[in-house]
Amino acid sequence: MWGDKPYYSLDYYLKETFGRKLYKISLNAGLTCPNRDGTLGTGGCIFCSAGGSGDFGASPALSISEQIEEAKGRVYQKLPASLKNPQGAILPSFIAYFQAYTNTYGEISYLRKIYDEALSNENTALLSIATRPDCLGGEVLDLLAECAGIKPLWVELGLQTSHEDTAELIGRGYSLPVFEKAVKDLNNIGAKVIVHMIAGLPGENTSKVLSSMDYIRSQPVQGIKLQLLHVLKDTPLAGMEYKALELEEYTDILISCIERLPQDMVIHRLTGDGPKKLLLAPLWSGNKKHVLNFIHKEMKARDSWQGKAL
Numbered sequence: 268m269w270g271d272k273p274y275y276s277l278d279y280y281l282k283e284t285f286g287r288k289l290y291k292i293s294l295n296a297g298l299t300c301p302n303r304d305g306t307l308g309t310g311g312c313i314f315c316s317a318g319g320s321g322d323f324g325a326s327p328a329l330s331i332s333e334q335i336e337e338a339k340g341r342v343y344q345k346l347p348a349s350l351k352n353p354q355g356a357i358l359p360s361f362i363a364y365f366q367a368y369t370n371t372y373g374e375i376s377y378l379r380k381i382y383d384e385a386l387s388n389e390n391t392a393l394l395s396i397a398t399r400p401d402c403l404g405g406e407v408l409d410l411l412a413e414c415a416g417i418k419p420l421w422v423e424l425g426l427q428t429s430h431e432d433t434a435e436l437i438g439r440g441y442s443l444p445v446f447e448k449a450v451k452d453l454n455n456i457g458a459k460v461i462v463h464m465i466a467g468l469p470g471e472n473t474s475k476v477l478s479s480m481d482y483i484r485s486q487p488v489q490g491i492k493l494q495l496l497h498v499l500k501d502t503p504l505a506g507m508e509y510k511a512l513e514l515e516e517y518t519d520i521l522i523s524c525i526e527r528l529p530q531d532m533v534i535h536r537l538t539g540d541g542p543k544k545l546l547l548a549p550l551w552s553g554n555k556k557h558v559l560n561f562i563h564k565e566m567k568a569r570d571s572w573q574g575k576a577l
Contacts, residue, residue: 273566274525274573277490280533289392291362292338296381297327300369301402307440312427313503314437314465314496316545327367331384335363339390360392362421371398371407379410386417395421395461400449401441412456422453423492425463429482430475433468438503447486454487461490461535466520467512468496469504473520480524490533493524497541498548511549514558518565525566526576534573537562 269279281289301307302315325334339361346359363385371378385391394414403411414420426446428434434442453460462483466476483491495517498504512520521537528534543553552558566572 268530269573272563273571274528274534275530275532277533277535285360285392287359289360289362290342291364291395292335292342293325293364293366294331294334294381294385295325295327295367296331296365296370296373298368298370298373300372301399302438302440303368308438310438310503312425312438312440313507314499316499316502316542331363331381332388335361335385335388335390359390361388361390362393362395363388363391364395364397366397369399369402370396371411372402375406375410378407382410382414386414391418393419393421395423397423397425399441400424400426400446403449403452408452408456411453411458415457420458421461421490422458423461423463424449426479426483427463427465427494428468428471428475429479430471433471433475436469443482450486450488459489460487461492461533462486462488463492463494464524465494465496466517466524469507469509473523476520477523477527480527484527484529484532488532490535491528492536492539493521493534494536494539495549495552497539497546497552499541499545500547501545505547513549514551514561518562521562522566522569522571523576525573526571528573529577530574532573 269275272279278288281287300311302311303309325337329337342359342361365381365385382394382396385394396411411420411422424446425439427437427439429443431442450460464476464479464483495512496504498509498511517538525534538552538555538558540555541552546553
């Protein structure tokens with residue numbers, strides 16, 4: 268039903284919606300997080316690196332426009348000749364992705380400036396903003412509603428788990444009612460909501476992961492990022508007694524999750540990228556191509572597809 272994959276992948280959604288491939292540009296707005304600046308905490312969640320999930324992004328010393336131009340140049344070098352015109356302009360369009368830290372946690376005037384810079388670029392087809400559910404006050408929502416009226420808007424929320432005991436352990440810093448209100452508010456302004464969920468959190472077995480999946484399915488969200496828990500250098504998790512999942516264990520959990528997802532929910536990610544210079548465990552996750560091939564092979568062998576268990 269979704270091209271060559273047994274699930275509703277992001278690539279399939281983008282080609283179906285925009286008629287072409289979109290390239291994602293990771294942007295760093297130089298913001299912080301209430302879990303780091305002392306409002307809620309100072310160390311971030313136990314798995315979060317010092318880069319605030321923006322380890323693959325550009326330097327915050329560059330303006331948003333400069334970051335976009337720099338990224339466009341990198342993409343251009345990798346494009347086949349058929350996608351380049353004689354003048355050397357880049358024909359494909361981009362997802363402007365504010366990834367590092369909490370990207371609605373700042374002065375409204377500054378947020379307006381960085382969003383406007385991203386939206387005004389002629390190559391930007393879509394705006395994606397990663398943030399926390401507890402950083403979506405009235406003024407922020409009004410600004411996001413304006414953005415959604417200009418170009419399609421995605422807002423990514425790091426739920427990670429539906430279990431409050433695990434949330435406290437990982438230092439998430441907000442409760443489920445806060446998440447539910449944020450999802451409702453974002454739907455009301457026309458944004459698409461993408462939820463992050465992590466498998467392999469300390470103290471969580473497969474049953475708890477699937478319970479989180481069922482919870483996410485009950486909410487009005489349009490996309491999901493499924494993530495393996497990575498142990499990164501210089502994080503609180505690195506100092507804890509913790510055994511990372513093996514590839515076979517993660518694949519079993521992941522396939523069960525996919526089979527419980529509704530068929531109209533877009534899967535933005537099946538696993539994550541831990542920066543190799545920071546990655547302590549699991550080391551097998553560093554070979555992303557091998558991991559994805561293994562998952563796809565297992566899904567085919569099990570005659571598995573998205574929504575099969577529903």
